[in-house]
Amino acid sequence: IYGSVEAAEATVAHCERAFPAAAAAAHMHRGCLTLAKGNFKAALSEFQTAVTLEPGNVTAATNLAVCLLYCKDLPRAIQALEAAVRANPAGGLTHAVAFNLCTLYDLEGADAPAKKRALQIVARAYAPEDFDPAACKL
Incomplete structure (x- = not known):
């Protein structure tokens, strides 16, 4: 799957079916995939869902903050990390x-x-x- 977004998507889809309880992780992985494709708006939605499901997940919050920076939204990037630390x-x-x-x-x-x-x-x-x-x- 190295370097292949399509192979990564297939792997994530397989993991989603095999581990349905890991919804936050699935959204985080989907966010990374859509970010790799340059679709920042869709990635933002995936990362926000992951953070909503697991507010204290700093990896999800960090990914959300990075995506917000790509979207040129520094204040919300700061808020995302601060919220994870508070949680x-x-x-x-x-x-x-x-x-x-x-x-x-x-x-x-x-x-x-x-x-x-x-x-x-x-x-x-x-x-x-x-x-x-x-x-x-x-």
């Missing part, structure tokens, strides 16, 4: 999520240092012991 602060605030969120804050420009400090406070309270504070880019 699952202990498991959702990984180094990668913090770094991505702080990068979005930098792109936004407005009050980025204050938002990063607030995120760092949340990280101190909830993130795992191996969380690297440098992810907050202060």
Whole structure:
């Protein structure tokens, strides 16, 4: 399936039939497939459904945020990651999520240092012991 969107679609369809309870994962995979085809609007819908089904799923939220950036919607990209962290602060605030969120804050420009400090406070309270504070880019 490497490099073949059609083969990936067939694999995802097979997995959807074999594992119907994994609806959020199916929507996330469909989102990736439609994103690979350049259909950002359809991908956005798939990622939003995945996040609705599993609000604390940071992978789905990250994919949603990336898709929103492709759609030139920085404020909603930030909201997507912030919502995932709020829904699952202990498991959702990984180094990668913090770094991505702080990068979005930098792109936004407005009050980025204050938002990063607030995120760092949340990280101190909830993130795992191996969380690297440098992810907050202060």
